[in-house]
Amino acid sequence: MKPARLIRQTLSRVFPTAASRSRAYIQQGNAARDRQDWAVAATTFRAAVELQPHLVPIWIQLGHALKEQGLIVPAIGAYREAALRRPDLAEVHIFLAHLHKQLDQTDVAIAHFIRALHAGESSTLQCDELLRLLGRHSDMDRTTLAALLGDLFEQLPPGPVE
Incomplete structure (x- = not known):
């Protein structure tokens, strides 16, 4: 040596x-x-x-x-740290979406499913879950839902250039 x-x-x-x-x-x-x-x-x-x-x-x-x-709450904190460092990592947003769904925080879960899709997630299972969560908002008027989604889309970083 x-x-x-x-x-x-x-x-x-x-x-x-x-x-x-x-x-x-x-x-x-x-x-x-x-x-x-x-x-x-x-x-x-x-x-x-x-x-x-x-x-x-x-x-x-x-x-x-x-x-x-x-x-669950400490797990969300750990996943959130990962998401802060790598917001483009779809799997982190999927984990966060499922945990927020368990806590009945539907709006936050929806936001994370959308972030995951924006980051490249293409699983039909995750898309179906997002649609189910959006369907829970059937009692919410369309204007409120559109505002919620509009605010979320404004927060998303630019997508990859193709």
């Missing part, structure tokens, strides 16, 4: 970087997730994103682990 590499390895063991500590937490979280130990998975994934908040996939894993424990 080259001396420089040996020195780097030794120093990284003595003075671990945020990245190396985060990787260790992620490995522990993945192992906990695989054995469905959701509390440990959530704790270790949270530790990883505290060290490296840019890790969007780990925010998503944290959301999954919290959701599996029935911690």
Whole structure:
């Protein structure tokens, strides 16, 4: 082994970087997730994103682990962090839509389904779910529904250029 590499390895063991500590937490979280130990998975994934908040996939894993424990509001918080960092990631909006639907927050769920479609989601299942949620607004007059959707569309970023 080259001396420089040996020195780097030794120093990284003595003075671990945020990245190396985060990787260790992620490995522990993945192992906990695989054995469905959701509390440990959530704790270790949270530790990883505290060290490296840019890790969007780990925010998503944290959301999954919290959701599996029935911690819906904290799961929404984790997914929201992922969505803030990657608003173009359709799957995050799908997760958020389903959780808001569970909380009977139909308008927020609709907004996330639309954001997912805008980000490229093409599943007919998700489209059908959006239509069902829109159908729940049958008691809402068309003007109010149009205003709700208009406000949402104004908030969407420009779509990809084709």
